[in-house]
Amino acid sequence: MANETSNSSVIGQTFIAGLWRENPVFRLLLGMCPTLAVTAAVKPALTMGLCVIFVLFCSNIVVSLMRNLLKPHLRILMFTLTISTFVTIADLFLKAFQPRMSETLGPYVPLIIVNCIIICRAEACASKNGLFISIVDAIGMGIGFTATLCVLAGIRELLSTGAIFEIQILPLGETGGWFVPWAAMSMPVGAFITLGLLLGLVNIISRRKT
């Protein structure tokens, strides 16, 4: 009974770690390239997040299954091979079923191959744990990454266009409203400012908690 409780506690903690305590963007500062590059609007940010969840999920499963066969000096090569396979598949699916989104995301989908979150989870979790824990870790980390991207993108899209998910929320000045779009928020400078402010906010909240 005690064993069962401790198992479910480990699973719960593994899942929650990705959402807050070890959030890839806010706590580990991993995957900064897509975080800054595709968060001008929520739709591309969500698509990128879903692609990362797919790749993380599949690569964690494969790495976990082959963990006892891995030679220490070949493990990074094996991780890269595994990750690049699933990234290529995700990229092909996007090109086939979401061609416009694939174009919007441009090179950032193929660049998931070098996204530190995925290789970090393969090394830190999947290569050391069983299949179930690796899957839970992939889902937790993936959702944590996606949620962060969406929050960042939501703020930037709202301030740069007055819309979220392309739904107009703030009335634009040119249509008789009061909102003047802040063009800088759709540019790289907007990504850096928003990320910096959110990181500061997360640090304040974490300090208060401790």
Add this chain to the structure above:
Amino acid sequence: MFRIKHFIEQSWLLVVSAFVFGLLIAVTNAALSGRITANDEDKLYNLMRGLIVDAKDFETVIKEAQIPGGKGKVNQTDIYRAIGSGERNAGFAFAAVGAGFADKIKLVIAVDGECEKFFGFKVLSSNETPGFGSRIKEDEFGGQFRGVPTGALEVIKTGDAEKIDSQIVAISGATVSSEAVVKIFNTYIGEIKRQLQEKGLIGNGK
């Protein structure tokens, strides 16, 4: 013998994985490549239709036309003829590519049936800076090419953007992207015109 055994022991997983993953990608690619090609063609045809409004259909008149791009580089493009009502030649269109500020810019350029005037251009793909270079997609810039005679174009920093002539007013803050678009026009149009004439599709040979 020992070396071969050692090599196999160390690398069998890598070799097997490479084979399995390669197969997985090949199968996915085979399953989706038709759809991906159809998407690309759809986009090209939609853009061409947007440029040549009279077009009912398109036919490829020159396949893989060779366009010298400078420094010994040669670009290839298909030239399409727009078929208007009553099988009339409604114009020609082709994809063109050149270096932009951030990455390559791919355009679809359309000209009239005699290749004397530009109908304009649409952007097939570009990764120019949002808010600056990305404005090459806007009509304020693209409209300057509409109705311009098909000769060499030049970029000017200030001027009347509404005047239809070979001088194209650059986008403020995106001179490099504006120059890149004009350079693509200048690189392609002379050679396209020559090849259309050679095939007897325009001019006296028509």
